[in-house]
Amino acid sequence: MSADLTRNQALVMKTLSGAGAPLSAYTILDRLRDDGLRAPLQVYRALDKLTEMGLVHRLESLNAFVACAHPNCHEQELIAFAICENCGKVEEFSDQVVKDRLDGWARNHRFKAAKTTIEIRGDCGRCEVKS
Amino acid sequence: MSADLTRNQALVMKTLSGAGAPLSAYTILDRLRDDGLRAPLQVYRALDKLTEMGLVHRLESLNAFVACAHPNCHEQELIAFAICENCGKVEEFSDQVVKDRLDGWARNHRFKAAKTTIEIRGDCGRCEVKS
DNA sequence: GAACAAATGTTATGACATTACATATCCTTG
DNA sequence: CAAGGATATGTAATGTCATAACATTTGTTC
CATH class of the missing domain: 1.10.10.10 (Winged helix-like DNA-binding domain superfamily/Winged helix DNA-binding domain)
Structure with a gap:
């Protein structure tokens, strides 16, 4: 561990x-x-x-x-974050298709990716917050 | 204009x-x-x-x-950036599939996206640079 | 237990960004 | 045109995020 x-x-x-x-x-x-x-x-x-x-x-x-939301999977895969601007909570997710598309772009452009950031800012729809 | x-x-x-x-x-x-x-x-x-x-x-x-690399298209569509850590140059691109996947995730999670950031850090493969 | 690597402690400084307030410019509309 | 509102500007001070440089301690390995 x-x-x-x-x-x-x-x-x-x-x-x-x-x-x-x-x-x-x-x-x-x-x-x-x-x-x-x-x-x-x-x-x-x-x-x-x-x-x-x-x-x-x-x-x-x-x-x-x-x-990390997945305490045991020290995966270094591509992770996307959805960040709620109301409540501050963050959801973490992966999408293989997104990863494939970005990898594909990189391959086509001879770009050697070291680290990729995907962050969606918005409203999680689950929080009734301070207005 | x-x-x-x-x-x-x-x-x-x-x-x-x-x-x-x-x-x-x-x-x-x-x-x-x-x-x-x-x-x-x-x-x-x-x-x-x-x-x-x-x-x-x-x-x-x-x-x-x-x-912006596309001076006239003030598109507010989803733009991804590939940033070379050697030469500092940035390439800008869009991918409809990536956009669809992220939109899909947001829809499924009732997440209302306001702004999405996609940034790939790496090596553009085109620069022979200072080492 | 000597020698090296890794972690820690501390001070100072550098880099990025905003608050608060005063002033000026432009653009309506009566 | 004058009055009033919206937008842009100027300036100082401050707040927030991050690292450099150096000294010391701890932990590991032979």
Whole structure:
């Protein structure tokens, strides 16, 4: 398994898992002050490792981080995110057809893809929120 | 046509068009000092309008902006970006199948999409670059 | 237990973006 | 044309996100 996290990694992971929504690195830091964390780098370093391990995803359009919805599948496949701008919740999904099409484009253009981001911002339709 | 840009909008547009690659707001600002621009907000305001008009796209994974490759089609359709991490060049493309799949997912999940980001980071295979 | 790799702690700084407020310009419409 | 509204501008200050550089500690391996 992947459970050999260091202290800081475990703290950050726990914070993100408990949040149920994306958090910024600085928000994570604020929530971990009492646990002894004091500098942004401590959080960013943990986030880097957790992201490498596939336990955390970075949402580019939010400059924030979210715990992977599939805690055990450190799949590095193509993941798409649907981000609700009302309630902040994120849904994670994969679509093989989308992946095939993007891979196909890349192949046709001799483009060697390293990382692909798909983020849909909108309204999840499930939240009755603060207006 | 769309040619009724204000002074600041025109300056920012010209800078971005001439660059042939994405620029950060602050880089644009630096290049427009001689034209009288002095504050980030002047650039950000112009970028907001140009983005609304579809003349400029924001690249979320880069925190940067690029002139639309199709200057006259202010299509607000789904656009994907392939960003070369070597040479910085960006290619812009659309894929109806990808759009249909993502629209389909949204429909099935009652998710009302407002804006979708697709960005592929990698190596364009066309650049022999600085190593 | 020496030596190396990995993780941590800390300070400072760099990079990206917005708030708040004042002023100016343009464009209606009576 | 004057009045009023909408849009664009100018400016300073501040807020938010991220990394560089360096010192120290911990963990592993032989």
